[in-house]
Amino acid sequence: MQDAKLLLVDDDPDVLLAARLLLKRHVASVDIEKNPEKLPFLLNNNRYDAIVLDMNFQRDVSSGREGFAWLERILDINPKARVVLFTAYGDVEMAVRAIKAGAVDFVLKPWQNDKFLDTIRNAVEGGRGDGDELTSSNGKKEKNGKEASDKKSTKHTNIIGSAMRPILETVEQVAPTDANVLILGENGTGKDLVARAIHEHSNRSDKPFVSVDVGALTESLFESELFGHVKGAFTDARDDRAGRFEEANGGTIFLDEIGNLSPSQQARLLTVLQQRQVTRVGSNKARPIDVRLICATNADLNERVAERQFRQDLLYRINTIELHLPPLRERPTDIGPLAEFFLKKYAKQYNRA
Numbered sequence: 001m002q003d004a005k006l007l008l009v010d011d012d013p014d015v016l017l018a019a020r021l022l023l024k025r026h027v028a029s030v031d032i033e034k035n036p037e038k039l040p041f042l043l044n045n046n047r048y049d050a051i052v053l054d055m056n057f058q059r060d061v062s063s064g065r066e067g068f069a070w071l072e073r074i075l076d077i078n079p080k081a082r083v084v085l086f087t088a089y090g091d092v093e094m095a096v097r098a099i100k101a102g103a104v105d106f107v108l109k110p111w112q113n114d115k116f117l118d119t120i121r122n123a124v125e126g127g128r129g130d131g132d133e134l135t136s137s138n139g140k141k142e143k144n145g146k147e148a149s150d151k152k153s154t155k156h157t158n159i160i161g162s163a164m165r166p167i168l169e170t171v172e173q174v175a176p177t178d179a180n181v182l183i184l185g186e187n188g189t190g191k192d193l194v195a196r197a198i199h200e201h202s203n204r205s206d207k208p209f210v211s212v213d214v215g216a217l218t219e220s221l222f223e224s225e226l227f228g229h230v231k232g233a234f235t236d237a238r239d240d241r242a243g244r245f246e247e248a249n250g251g252t253i254f255l256d257e258i259g260n261l262s263p264s265q266q267a268r269l270l271t272v273l274q275q276r277q278v279t280r281v282g283s284n285k286a287r288p289i290d291v292r293l294i295c296a297t298n299a300d301l302n303e304r305v306a307e308r309q310f311r312q313d314l315l316y317r318i319n320t321i322e323l324h325l326p327p328l329r330e331r332p333t334d335i336g337p338l339a340e341f342f343l344k345k346y347a348k349q350y351n352r353a
Contacts, residue, residue: 001027004124007042008032009070010054010086015109019052022113023120036070040247043077050123052107054086055098068098075102076210076247079196082123104349122349159193160341161334167194167323174321175201182318183296185325191296192256194323199252204292207251212244214265215257222265227272229281237282245278245289252292258318259299259310270314293318 004027010016016032024030033042036057051074055067067085074081085098085106099106104126105119159168174181175198183191192211199209217225228243245253261269272278273293277286295318304310328334347353
């Protein structure tokens with residue numbers, strides 16, 4: 001861990017100072033930041049072996065919503081980021097939920113130094129793989145003496161089960177194209193994993209993968225979140241901000257729960273997809289975008305079209321290729337392999353037999 005580089009994000013300067021004093025004796029460098037709004041800049045300009053993120057900031061002192069939002073943003077920018085959460089004693093249940101959302105572990109405040117160091121060590125070493133990866137000077141991962149085809153053959157490690165093989169074969173066929181993909185399936189069937197697999201097998205795999213739960217966006221936040229805004233566009237718009245489409249430029253954007261969009265949101269999204277450009281809220285300047293679109297929903301969109309709850313022209317735009325993911329109850333032979341996978345994963349993560 002001596003050569004590791006860490007990032008600590010917490011709005012309490014005393015916490016940052018204490019953690020930095022402890023960790024800098026054991027790692028190569030420790031960056032600290034009070035303002036989570038600076039995370040995109042830091043992550044796009046630095047490579048960190050682990051990120052320690054507070055669950056609550058000043059605007060959200062107890063619910064953890066900001067922590068979940070920033071965790072999602074970090075993983076959008078770098079899906080392989082190793083995020084450890086800072087949390088108070090009363091937030092353990094919240095931290096466990098965040099681990100399910102993609103964090104690797106959590107540290108309780110006030111921490112015990114030995115446990116804190118062990119957690120950081122596990123996070124750092126867990127992200128370094130089996131030794132056949134090298135980090136180049138520009139921060140990109142490269143395989144040591146292996147061809148790109150070998151690199152791609154190591155993907156899908158989180159998609160388990162023989163019943164998923166036909167899905168993965170389709171993924172490998174459609175991924176190199178730029179065809180829009182619609183992933184259909186019930187909650188928990190792995191739509192997000194399949195979306196990431198498509199991106200990882202595509203020619204855009206070295207570009208951003210940006211995931212957005214569009215069904216959770218309110219009418220007032222929809223355009224700002226997806227298309228960005230300029231300073232002064234509304235009360236809290238203190239700076240220019242790129243939207244998620246711009247962040248995904250050159251890469252892939254994954255719009256989850258697209259079946260939950262309102263009619264007005266559907267119309268605004270359709271315009272962007274047709275014109276391949278976005279206009280930030282408060283601006284009249286259109287910005288071209290180049291993204292691969294993947295959408296997902298648990299809704300029957302054809303039924304919603306028939307009921308006039310979903311635009312037919314938007315459905316035609318997003319479902320060039322459809323993938324249907326079966327629920328686990330329809331593939332019982334996969335239960336055993338899945339159980340073994342999670343047993344090994346968490347035994348290693350928590351260093352338990």
